[in-house]
Amino acid sequence: MERPALSGTIRVRFFARYAELVGRAEAAVAVSLPATVGDVVRRVREQLPGARAIPERPLAAVNLHHAKLDASVADGDEVALLPPIAGG
């Protein structure tokens, strides 16, 4: 018997210029699991108006830690897409 594909919901957060581009600070994005940060970025760029202007390979964080695009994500994770950092 074939198992149904697992899916998860990722809370995606946008900041600074990226928040302006998509016109919102966060979104819930459904992905098939297993999935990576890169998969989430692709879904965001496909689904949200304005998100095409976000780079294909942005800086990202998962659950408040910097993460590479090949890092895994799980249902309920928070993925943040970070414009170039300019603190200080």
Added chain:
Amino acid sequence: MSYLTRAPIILDELLATVSSPECGGTCVFLGTVRDGPDEHGVTAIEYSAYEEMVEGELGRIVTEVGERWSGARVAVRHRLGLIPVGEASIAIVAAAPHRAHAFEACRYVIEEVKRRVAVWKKELRADGSETWVDPSGRPTVRPSDLPTHV
């Protein structure tokens, strides 16, 4: 105590945090909003942040200072919101038993902030224009250098 504030930074509070009879040197770094020849009439900068992440990342940087320089004590405050030209956006105070370590620890913190801490700034100009600051082309902010924990 939070590393972030929306009020002007009070340096004396940070100095009191690190003060210790065992520390013979204290180094202070203030980053201030600039309107130099390259800024073309900046009147203020609007700072924003991924605040929950900033609190964690600055906490890790402060812990790293204690691991790298024995006896060093550091306090950091980053201001958010609208900051006029000339006012401080960040203050770092590092104290250590000897001056060399105080300087090194202070430098370490500001360089790590520039590299790792999720803060953004939008320059506001007298002519009404606004620009997001993007230092990503500079060698200190290469994405491949960022620490990852996932």
